[in-house]
Amino acid sequence: MTENIKEPSAVRVESPGLSQVTTSQVGPGPGQKVVPRRLKSGRQRNFQDFARRLLRNRSAQVGLVLLVIVLGAAILAPLLAPFDPTLVNSPERLKPPSLQHFFGTDALGRDMFSRVLFGAQLTLQIGVIALSIAAFFGILIGLVTGYYGGLIDGLLMRLIDLLLAFPGILLALMIVSTLGPNLTNAMIAVGVSSIPGFARLVRGSVLSIREQEYVTAARAIGVSSPRILWKAILPNAMAPIIVLATLLFPDAVLVAASLSFIGLGAQPPSPEWGALLVDGRLYIQGASWLITFPGLAIFITIMGSNLLGNALRDVLDPHLRGR
Amino acid sequence: MLVYLTRRILVLIPVWLGIITLTFLMRAIVPGDPVENMFFGKGGDPKVIQNIRVEMGLDRPLYEQYVKYLLDASHGDLGKSINTRRYVIDEIGDRYVKTIILALSSLAIALSVGLVLGILAALFKNTIIDTVMTVLALIGLSMPAFWLGLLFINLFAVQLRWISIVGPPDLAHLILPSLTLGLIYAAVLMRLVRSSLLEVLSQDYIRTAKSKGLAIRKVLTRHALKNALIPVITILGLQFGALLGGAFVVENVFVWPGLGQLIVRAIGQRDFPVIQGIVLLVSTTYVLVNLGVDVLYHQLDPRITQRKGAS
Numbered sequence: 001m002t003e004n005i006k007e008p009s010a011v012r013v014e015s016p017g018l019s020q021v022t023t024s025q026v027g028p029g030p031g032q033k034v035v036p037r038r039l040k041s042g043r044q045r046n047f048q049d050f051a052r053r054l055l056r057n058r059s060a061q062v063g064l065v066l067l068v069i070v071l072g073a074a075i076l077a078p079l080l081a082p083f084d085p086t087l088v089n090s091p092e093r094l095k096p097p098s099l100q101h102f103f104g105t106d107a108l109g110r111d112m113f114s115r116v117l118f119g120a121q122l123t124l125q126i127g128v129i130a131l132s133i134a135a136f137f138g139i140l141i142g143l144v145t146g147y148y149g150g151l152i153d154g155l156l157m158r159l160i161d162l163l164l165a166f167p168g169i170l171l172a173l174m175i176v177s178t179l180g181p182n183l184t185n186a187m188i189a190v191g192v193s194s195i196p197g198f199a200r201l202v203r204g205s206v207l208s209i210r211e212q213e214y215v216t217a218a219r220a221i222g223v224s225s226p227r228i229l230w231k232a233i234l235p236n237a238m239a240p241i242i243v244l245a246t247l248l249f250p251d252a253v254l255v256a257a258s259l260s261f262i263g264l265g266a267q268p269p270s271p272e273w274g275a276l277l278v279d280g281r282l283y284i285q286g287a288s289w290l291i292t293f294p295g296l297a298i299f300i301t302i303m304g305s306n307l308l309g310n311a312l313r314d315v316l317d318p319h320l321r322g323r
Numbered sequence: 324m325l326v327y328l329t330r331r332i333l334v335l336i337p338v339w340l341g342i343i344t345l346t347f348l349m350r351a352i353v354p355g356d357p358v359e360n361m362f363f364g365k366g367g368d369p370k371v372i373q374n375i376r377v378e379m380g381l382d383r384p385l386y387e388q389y390v391k392y393l394l395d396a397s398h399g400d401l402g403k404s405i406n407t408r409r410y411v412i413d414e415i416g417d418r419y420v421k422t423i424i425l426a427l428s429s430l431a432i433a434l435s436v437g438l439v440l441g442i443l444a445a446l447f448k449n450t451i452i453d454t455v456m457t458v459l460a461l462i463g464l465s466m467p468a469f470w471l472g473l474l475f476i477n478l479f480a481v482q483l484r485w486i487s488i489v490g491p492p493d494l495a496h497l498i499l500p501s502l503t504l505g506l507i508y509a510a511v512l513m514r515l516v517r518s519s520l521l522e523v524l525s526q527d528y529i530r531t532a533k534s535k536g537l538a539i540r541k542v543l544t545r546h547a548l549k550n551a552l553i554p555v556i557t558i559l560g561l562q563f564g565a566l567l568g569g570a571f572v573v574e575n576v577f578v579w580p581g582l583g584q585l586i587v588r589a590i591g592q593r594d595f596p597v598i599q600g601i602v603l604l605v606s607t608t609y610v611l612v613n614l615g616v617d618v619l620y621h622q623l624d625p626r627i628t629q630r631k632g633a634s
Contacts, residue, residue, distance in 0.1 A: 124379045144330045162341040169566025170602060171573060177590040177598050178349050252465055262575045262587050274469075281473055281576075284488075288477050295470035303465035 010176075053315045056097035060311030066304030070297070082113035085271050094287045104289040108280060115271040117291050122272045122321035123253055123301060130252040131245055133191025138198020139241065143229050145199070146206025157203070159194045165194050169193075172255055176264050181271065186265035190255045199245050205237035236282050239316040250302040256296050273298045327621060331614055338471060339394075342606050346391050349602070350595040351385060358405060375405065379596075382418045384385040400601035406592050413601035415582060419604055422495050422581035425500055425570045426563070432505025433566075435510055440509065441516025442548070448521060456513060463510025472503040491582050500577040502568050508562060515558055542628035553624050560616030 054060045073080070080253035082100075083089075089109035097104045103112035143158065145153040176258060209215065210233060218228050259265035260274030268275050273294040280290030358375045376382050379402065382390055396400065401411035411415045426465050444456035479499060480488045523529065524547055534541045571583030578584070589597040 158337075158341070161337065162345060165338055165342055165610055166345075166602070166606045168568030170568055170605055172601055173586060173590065174345075174349050174598075177586075177593075177595075178353055181590060249340075249352070251466070258572045259465060259470060262572060262583075264587065264590060277469065277473065281476075282474065284477055285481050288481065290474045291470070291477065294471065295467065297471060298467050299465055302467070303461065306461065306465050 004140050009104040019226065038253055048287075050315065054311060057311040057315060059307040060315075063304045063307030063309075063311060066300050067308060069232055070120050070301050070304060073117050074124050077114075077117040078221070079119055081111075081117045083111035083114045085110065085118045086269060093101065094283065096287070097289050103293040104287065107283055107287075107292055112276075112290065112293055115276060116273070116297050119271040119273045119276060119297065122183075122270065123257070123298070123316045124268065126183070126190070126256040126272075127253045127301075130190040130194065130256065131249055133188065134194035134198055134252075135241070135245060137192075138195045140203050141195070141199040142202025142204075143206055143234065144239075146203040147225065147229055147233065156199075160199050163193070163196045169258060169308065172259060173264070176259060176289070181259075181267075183260075183266040183270065186256050186259045189259070190252050193255070194252060195235075197244060197248060198241070202237055205240060207255065209233050209236050224276055229315055243309065243313045243316055244307060246312050249309070250305040251303070287301055288296040325516050325622070328618060331404065331617060335610060335614060337359075338610060339569060339607065342603065343396050344389075346396075346599045346603050346606075347389055350599060351388075351597075351613070353550075356381065359459065377403075379403070396603060401603065402595050404594055404596045406589075406597070411596050412431065414597055415585065415600050415604060418582045418585050421579065421584065422570050422574065422605075423502070423608075424568070425497065425574065425579055425581055428497055428501035429508065429566060429570065430563070431505035432501055432506035436506065436509035438514025438516055441513040442520060442543075444513065444517040445520035445524065446543075455561065456517070460510045460513050464512075466509055466510075468495050468503055468573050469576050469634070471499065471507065472573055475499050475503055476567040476576070490577050496577070496579070500570075500573045500579050504573050508566060512559075513560060514539075515555050516551065519554050520547060523547045523551040526550075553620065556612055556616060557620055560613045561611045563616075567605055568611065569591055 062211030080107075087110060089105070092101070092105050092109040093107055095101055095105045096111075101113060103113050103116055105111055106115070141156050145156050166174065172186075172189040172195040175187055177191055178189065179185040206229075215228060215232055218232055223231075256265055257272070257274030260267075260270075260272050261277055263278065266275045268279055277291055278292035280287070280294065283290050324475070356372075356376065358372050358379070358381065368442050380388055383391070399412060401415075403410055404414055408416065440459070441457050444453045475497070476488055479485045486495060486499065528547055529542060531541070532546050537545075570581065571586065574581045574583035575587060582605065586598060588594075588602045589601070
């Protein structure tokens, strides 16, 4: 998560001429007059200020702790898991949680704790890949439509509006039905259905940023349009993008898990959390632990990113409040 | 008003054409022949396959299929299911009603719970009540509907044995799915009501109403709520789409015989006419609901009409 947060300031350094303006635009810190020579320390101070404000935020603290747990589970799954998540062990089937099997075992005697740990890898992977797809295309569309305007803006934005005419998960269902139900396609589906959000947000930011004097200045000295978009406009639009990404991450996780749960995403025996719940509901009468822990894992992930997203919004971009 | 309504309905036409086009493309860009795809691996009789293709018009060029699809769909003819050979409209009609019933009953729960808790949170701002409400809302927003559904089944059907898990789609079996969906949307609504009401309560006219000695209850009902609910209604329309989507998932938890169950089955069987029919029907509903909400909004907030009139 922290790498993500650093990104905007990292992007900002590349071109001293432009980033000088950028830094002072974004950094509201008191008395920060950035002179080119002190650019680095100014940027660092900016980031420290941001990190301090974020860490002081109660909901960021809780959110970060929850996400660190999930991230830790994902990274350390091979080390932490006491059993092979796919190891079938019939004599041990449907055992309730115990010291040997923290989360109990499933109908094939597989250790649920190990399966939930490995499921964390899948869930984070789905969230990140889906969001990357959404962010890449959304940002591209937003930049182009916002900056160039005209016919291309009209056409692309009508398409985005059209995508928004399909309620929530229905768009994802359409894409899955076209591509076929499996985990990869579920990621693509979730990604594509989140494109409109990014596109609209970026377009809005670009519309206001392109009127700034430094953009006019860049254009006047003959900087090419793609370069202006990349070096001057995108870095300045980054704060709301990061906030939106954090806020859309839980949605992506939720929709992907929903797709798996209704049998159109990850397929059993995959330990994806939604898929684990499909197995679990069959044994709900006798083995309620099978639904408790995978569900709890999804809940913690979504809650953690919701909390962090809200905090980031308050710290980075107060304008987004209430959206 | 009439001008506004006409304009809004005219705007719907390209949107609806777009929806039909995307729905058509959804099938058209799938590689291979839809009928063969369905029989894939099952070794259907080539003659039967060819007959179905001709019957569905799939032997015609794509643009002809498109025009036919467009014309048929505007007449409510959604074609026949490849799987059951029944008319799609017959397959989905009854299930559509079931899904709408589920969505509306969830909406009723969401409204009653969300309004009450949201008003409480706003009135007792920065007290323990507000904090409890905020935590509740956060839990609701982070709760996957299918998990809450499973927890409810575990609690009410398995532990307490108040209700059977599977049963006919009657009122008793509507309670748990609508409670599941309703409580989750109550969380969304509660936060909206709270922030909207807080904003209104800080306005001058509320202070005036208070200072002329009106009882707080009257200030709330006569002045504050009326204004605070206007933005809530707009969001309600947008949320209706999420509600329909949520209903699709929850139906699969509770075996409620609505469109959500059918579309999952149809996707599994690659029965495209059914999938397309559901997509078309649900997105049309969504667009129409939003039109309704817009009109309602227009009616409720005289400021909009006046601003329009002035310009």
